Amino acid sequence: MGSNDNHLSYNKKELMKAMLQKKGIQIPESANTTGPSNKNTAVASYAQRRFWFLYEMEPEGYSYNINSSFIINGDLNVEAFKRSFDKIIDRHQTLRTTFYIEDGTLYQKINNHAGDYFRVKALDNNTDDQNSFYKNVAITESQKPFNIYEGPLLNVTIYEACTKEHLVCITLHHIIADGWSIGIISRELSALYENEVTKSAGPINDLDYQFIDYCEEQNINEKNGKLEESKKYWVSQLFDANSILDLPYDKPRMSVQSSNGKVMDFIIESEMLSKIMGLSIESKTSLFMVLYTAYCILIFRETSQEDFTIGIPVAGRDDVRFENLIGPFLNTNVFRNKISHNDSFIQLLDRIRQQTLSSLQHQNMPFEKLVEEINPVRSTSYNPLFQTMFTLQNSSMPELKLNEAKMTMLPIDSNYSQFDLSMTLWNEGEGMKGTIEYCSDIFWPQTIERMKTEYLNILMNITSNPEIIISKIPLITEDMKNKILFEWNRNASREQNFKNVINMFKRQVENVPEAIAVLTENDKIQYVDLDMHSDYLSLILHDLQTETSEPVGICADGSVFMACAILAILKAGGVYVPIDPNSPDERIKHIIKDCSIKLLIMQEKYSDRFKSSGLSSIVLEHIDFSKSRKTNKKSEIDGSSPACIIYTSGSTGIPKGTILSHQNLANLIISFIQSYSPDVNDRILPVTSVASSSFVGEILPILCSGGCVVLCDKHDFLDLEKLSNILIKYKITILSTVPSVLRYINALNYSYPDLRLILGGGETLYPEDINNLFNKNIMIVNGYGATEGTICATFHIVEKNDMGCDSALPIGKPILNNRIYILDNHMNLLGPGCAGNIYTSGVGTCLGYINNTELTDASFSEDIFVPGCERMYKTGDRGYWRENGEVQFIGRKDDQFKIRGYRVERGEIEKAILKCPDIKECVVSVEQHGRHNTGIVAYVASKNDAQITKKQLFVFMRRHIPDYMIPAEIYFIDKIPYLMNGKINYELLKRSCNESKSNIREEAHNKTEDQIINIWKGVLKRDEIGLDDNFFDIGGHSLLIIDVQKRINKIFQNNVSVIDLFQYPTVRYLALFIKNGVSDNFGNEINERAKKMRGVITSSKNIKGY
Secondary structure (H helix, E strand, C coil), X not given: CHHHHHHHHHHHHHHHHHHHHHCCCCCCCCCCCCCCCCCCEEECCHHHHHHHHHHHHCCCCCCCEEEEEEEEECCCCHHHHHHHHHHHHHHCHHHHEEEEEECCEEEEEECCCCCCCEEEEECCCCCCCHHHHHHHHHHHHHCCCCCCCCCCCEEEEEEEEECCEEEEEEEEECCCCCHHHHHHHHHHHHHHHHHHHHCCCCCCCCCCCCHXXXXXXXXXXXXXXXXXXXXXXXXXXXXXXXXXXXXXXXXXXXXXXXXXXXXXXXXXXXXXXXHHHHHHXXXXXXXXHHHHHHHHHXXXXXXXXXXXXXXXXXXXXXXXXXXXXXXXXXXXXXXXXECCCCCEXXXXXXXXXXXXXXXXXXXXCCHHHHHHHHCCCCCCCCCCXXXXXXXXXXXXXXXXXXXXXXXXXXXXXXXXXXXXXXXEEEEECXXXXXXXXXXXXXXXXXXXXXXXXXXXXXXXXXXXXXXXEHHHCCCCCHHHHHHHHHCCCCCCCCCCCCCCHHHHHHHHHHHCCCCEEEECCCCEEEHHHHHHHHHHHHHHHHHHCCCCCCEEEEECCCCHHHHHHHHHHHHCCCEEEECCCCCCXXXXXXXXXXXXXXXXXXXXXXXXXXXXXXXEEEEHHHCXXXXXCCCCCCCXXXXXXXXXXXXXXXXXXXXXXXXXXXXXXXXXXXXXHHXXXXXXXXXXXXCCCCCCHHHHHHHHHHHCCCCEEECCCXXXXXXXXXXXXXXXXXXXXXXXXXXXXXXXXXXXXXXXXCCCEEEECCCCCCHHHCHHHHCXXXXXXEEEXXXXXXXXXXXXXCCHHHHHCCCCCCCEEECCCEEEEEECCCCCECCECCCEEEEXXXXXXXXXXXXXXXXXXXXXXXXXXXXXXXXXXXXXXXXXXXXXXXXXXXXXXXXXXXXXXXXXXXXXXXXXXXXCCCEEEEEEEEEECCCCCEEEEEEEEECCCCCCCHHHHHHHHHCCCCHHHCCCEEEECCCCCECCCCCECHHHHHHHHHHHHHCCCCCCCCXXXXXXXXXXXXXXXXXXXXXXXXXXXXXXXXXXXXXXHHHHHHHHCCCCCHHHHHHCCEHHHHXXXXXXXXXXXXXXXXXXXXXXXXXXXXXXXXXXXX
């Protein structure tokens, strides 16, 4: 049987070789330069070194155990079974291998015996569910850890349930075997057992080679440079690849990659398989190519990434000498997939066909060597180069036959996953079976269920229409489409009598004339007086304005004056434009010019700033409000008329003005009132800039419901303890602020007897940010929106079951008369769990940007799902639908980001920095360190003769941009690195930053640092190492770090793990970690210090810009 298998395999290889040579692709001849080895030691193979490293990461783990378990019904001769397995171990040296380290190199040693690997145990089954009982026993066996240094590295356990029934569990460590090896064991065990029980001598071929010969040859090939061509091929394919896959994770990725996993099964029916095979024949491809292309489409549609990598396992047995050997021959190739949304399936299939064929001649390049050559940024949280794998098993596992006994395989869920996501397919019967193995610590089962359905749907579409454009393949059913459009977006108004803000405010003047409308530390005003004062100011405006709908600027602090000015401009039919008094002069000048402001309302203390502006002005303190009189005039302003223009950061570096209509504001107010029922007993404290859209969205709903707006000096918000006291002092019932402020208030854990409602938004909100506040029976709302959608687009009222979650809170469902769509990059609706672009639509959609038709057209478009109605706005954010019809926010898609609730465009910051005459290049980035620590970082290259310092550049920036836009850290570098496609190479940018810092190498301060530096010098073979050098940036890799670990633990008598070395990769922080002991608290302290070093704001005193 063995010789026939070899002959068939050889013919297949020759056929493939001839086909490739016909296409001009040469397959190198087998390096048959060595004969069988008589050695009993050898350097471990690349694959073995990888498994050794993984073993050292988790010595007590079982993630890389291979298990085969089966139930035997009938007679089983246990002694014959044992003798048969002994012979297999005698035949295959790798089954009696152990490992040792010498001079930092891993060696394998062939022992004379395997050790105590075989056990027979009695099995007492008292349960009714026999199959589950057997599975639990098998799982226990599969999870027993091995010691690779002492052995044995296989376990065979036979459980005797009764005379005629046995459970057999065979477990091997991956460092000595692969999945193919299990088939070899099954085949040889069948033949040897047959020989034992029948006393015959059936044919079983001798082995001329052993796995150690393969290892020797691999090492010789590397020394002789025979891997150079393959190395060049793979490096050229992958050197600038995006190896991080943005899958729709349901849970936050942990700092150390989890191997906890689950498996979901599925079937490709025979009818569908027949169509797939027909397509492969018609397209002159293979079954693998069609199925793999469909998987690429799935990943493309799930991530919207047009450049990503997938791991492809290859057997590594293309040399017939090694085909029937047990050993870890399995290798992994990394396929880079570049996909365009305009590709048809058949076009993509053809490219993958070419890629597959060209990679065949380079398939034996060891994955471990490839990682070493590419040297990707290392992380303990994800696999290097790829995070998903696709496998097609071309042949089924040989069946184990034990004479006349009946054998039943016992598939078990190993409860682990080597990668984030893996799909495996194999033929079974007339169809195919498949599994999706996934990390259960980052995916929910329903997400994998959806992916499974989408994959089958893709197969159905491509077989029925191979010319289909891949971006147009529908991934959701018609029922789900209708659910999204008509159920999750069903939110018609119950009240639409008021078409503008002024009439809504007037109604409250009639209802509660003597109630306090605005309250400050030194002033207050009743509704009736606020109405009269604003009426009087509106008459003054009428006399000064030449036409209605004219923009009028307001430059004032949060005060009674500010509220009066806003209402007066609206009553006069004007458009109010808030100007933050703390903004730099250049920003204020741009706003005035962009809006063509001719008239400015201001407080007296700001009048000097506008003396040379040439504007007409009204100084609020100079108005004699004693002349105010009550009027009953109703506003006739149309709802579609502009009400205000709010300026936000612009992507070109220039702030852009968003025009909100009276109808926009009225809808927001009605939604607020219907959702939270504010009344005369409520007091709201807006913790935001007076020039922000949030300020508008907080004061107007309260003034239109009879409540009181409490305004404080913005500097009071910088002291969070003082802010908490303000909540108590002024009996605040409604607080509106960003999560970064809520986090500190929550930590103070004061009692707020009057506070009933907290409105959060502008940043991601987590349960732990509000746990203390939630326990005080305060309603907490997580809101989401943008100025272009009139501040609030969705809201989620936090419930008790939210507090038990580890992930970010959802942003909820659309507010009144608004709609939310999650679309892919090709405007297809996406269903639950699938990440895409967030679009808002409905009454809240603004009128556009003032004097910027191009940007308006780019950001707003007709609502394609409700034709002839409102427009929809592309927010630039990403999110996905939850199963309950709520939206989960993921983050910004483009160069916009939010810092402490402020939306910032990196372009505006870069433009400001480049105005400095000493700077020639600049890149701004936002960097996340943990959940709550987000900081702006600027990488700048100064001109050759420039002598500018960080301090000087900070001072310069403060004159040109608001303080919340100023980077927390600046790094000076020689030049900005770019990828071949012209885009900035952010990965290399950060590396060059680390290198530039390490050029000025700081010497050791103490003995611990000095000892670590000497260890690194010895391992890395370097003469100079600085305290802040990153181990992986100066030549370190996963194999060397094991050597570092052993030396450190020997010198310091400590128990530093490999994971610790990944988390503290500089001498400075590793020394602190060792010196202070291995503790979570100290780890947190070091993380905090690292965050501060990177310029991340971690102190409440640094919160600015509210």
